[in-house]
Amino acid sequence: MLDVQKIRKDFPILQREVNGKPLIYFDNAATSQTPQQVIDAIVDYYSNYNANIHRGVHSLSQEATDAYEQARLKIQKHFNAKQSHEIIFTSGTTHSINLVANGFSSLLKKGDEIIVSALEHHSNIVPWQMLCERTGASLKVIPMNENGDLILSEYEALLNKNTKLVFVNHISNALGTINPIEYIIEKAHAIGAAVLVDGAQSCPHLKPDVQALDVDFYVCSAHKICGPTGVGMLYGKEEWLNKLPPYQGGGEMIAEVSFEKTTYAGLPHKFEAGTPNICGGIAFGAALDYMNAIGFENIAEYENELLEYGTAELQKIEGLKIYGTAKEKTSVISFNVGSIHPYDIGTILDKMGIAVRTGHHCAQPIMDFYKIPGTIRASFMFYNTKEEIDAFITALKKAIMMLS
Amino acid sequence: MTIEDVQNEIIDEFAMFEDWEERYQYMIDLGKDLPIIDEKYKTEDNIIKGCQSKVWVHAIMEDDKVNFTADSDAIITKGIIAILIRVFSNQHPKAILEANTDFIDKIGLKEHLSPTRANGLVSMIKQLKMYAIAYQTQLN
Numbered sequence: 001m002l003d004v005q006k007i008r009k010d011f012p013i014l015q016r017e018v019n020g021k022p023l024i025y026f027d028n029a030a031t032s033q034t035p036q037q038v039i040d041a042i043v044d045y046y047s048n049y050n051a052n053i054h055r056g057v058h059s060l061s062q063e064a065t066d067a068y069e070q071a072r073l074k075i076q077k078h079f080n081a082k083q084s085h086e087i088i089f090t091s092g093t094t095h096s097i098n099l100v101a102n103g104f105s106s107l108l109k110k111g112d113e114i115i116v117s118a119l120e121h122h123s124n125i126v127p128w129q130m131l132c133e134r135t136g137a138s139l140k141v142i143p144m145n146e147n148g149d150l151i152l153s154e155y156e157a158l159l160n161k162n163t164k165l166v167f168v169n170h171i172s173n174a175l176g177t178i179n180p181i182e183y184i185i186e187k188a189h190a191i192g193a194a195v196l197v198d199g200a201q202s203c204p205h206l207k208p209d210v211q212a213l214d215v216d217f218y219v220c221s222a223h224k225i226c227g228p229t230g231v232g233m234l235y236g237k238e239e240w241l242n243k244l245p246p247y248q249g250g251g252e253m254i255a256e257v258s259f260e261k262t263t264y265a266g267l268p269h270k271f272e273a274g275t276p277n278i279c280g281g282i283a284f285g286a287a288l289d290y291m292n293a294i295g296f297e298n299i300a301e302y303e304n305e306l307l308e309y310g311t312a313e314l315q316k317i318e319g320l321k322i323y324g325t326a327k328e329k330t331s332v333i334s335f336n337v338g339s340i341h342p343y344d345i346g347t348i349l350d351k352m353g354i355a356v357r358t359g360h361h362c363a364q365p366i367m368d369f370y371k372i373p374g375t376i377r378a379s380f381m382f383y384n385t386k387e388e389i390d391a392f393i394t395a396l397k398k399a400i401m402m403l404s
Numbered sequence: 405m406t407i408e409d410v411q412n413e414i415i416d417e418f419a420m421f422e423d424w425e426e427r428y429q430y431m432i433d434l435g436k437d438l439p440i441i442d443e444k445y446k447t448e449d450n451i452i453k454g455c456q457s458k459v460w461v462h463a464i465m466e467d468d469k470v471n472f473t474a475d476s477d478a479i480i481t482k483g484i485i486a487i488l489i490r491v492f493s494n495q496h497p498k499a500i501l502e503a504n505t506d507f508i509d510k511i512g513l514k515e516h517l518s519p520t521r522a523n524g525l526v527s528m529i530k531q532l533k534m535y536a537i538a539y540q541t542q543l544n
Contacts, residue, residue, distance in 0.1 A: 341478035343457045
């Protein structure tokens, strides 16, 4: 079991007030909060061993290099990648996706097809549209049903010999739906297509095993897993990463340079041009240490309790409609109340110290599907409590009263 | 009344409120009372960009004075735009262009002035002033 009161003490920000009220932070699907252990790792880096990595002979540089590469090993272990050079540090999920999309430019031709799901975040739609424009490939979409589940029979109908890539998020950011990625991967592999899974929303809640999933690419951001912003990772199977050309040119990614020809460095450096976010990478490792010490099984069990409790309490409110009622979902509740604009509710909740997300959640196609301008989204992490949900419900009722 | 007079009047009204709740309730009520814009003006062209909620503004000039009508799908946003319209309507374009908007700070709505704020109060003011520029050009 998880001791939430003890855990809350690790997060300095949870002690602060907003608009004169204790902060209730329910915008975790946008970014998670940072525990002292991760803040300490950042302070330690800048206080004690800040140096550029991989090229210095001096001690500081070697300490920094060791810590950075140690973080890569932690990430490898966490995701159970076969080899550490299959883990590429990036600036986050969006960067990771663009790196893969850019790499596929040289592998796709006119007539090829890319499949994405209807549940995607904009960052998982736009790079593929750009890729299609560049290569002449076409984009196909797996539709979803009213509950927010992907319609798998439609997915299977889309697969054919021209399908080269399938992109799907592990968990939808707008609705919280957990997609059946094992099945999606298996079917894609059966026709020889590669699969990239966006793990931005899943990594805070579960521990993906990339070898068991047999996924070709898996991406995530550190800032949603109690780490800092501006750093994330791309996992790619070695064979795929070797096929993709480098994304950016610069230092670190080369083996030999002359004005006639440059040869590229091997993995992972081929994709890590320039000085990376060294401190960020190290803190990413510290964040995984922190979450693993609590344990993902404990986290999932506790967050599921919060989800069930929050869902039940919200459903008692007259006129409230929850979007995304898939059987398998994480602690994200997207909803509207009657015809009240989500923005109005979000504004009033903020006055009462409660942080939720309002709007289209960078997933306009989903909002179009439901024919709504947006939703209010409350997303819970393992440091949230039932008492906070109670306070949120009380505040929500007050907002509804003011706005009706 | 000059723009400044109207602003002072609004500052006095808001001074009576004791807390955020009363302030917001008043804005919500203003939003509800905002005269309805003619549906034909709720076009894509009249939407102010940069707002999380949709805001439509339309302007006409009569006797060298600009009059605004507006609407939004969010009620607090409607309240804010109602205040702006009260300040800037029935004024000469030149006066609109020269007006400052310090009163927003004085009525405790400064938080809405941040350019990143989703309701785009800054965008709204900019749009009203754009209309004023257009009409000023006509007058010159």
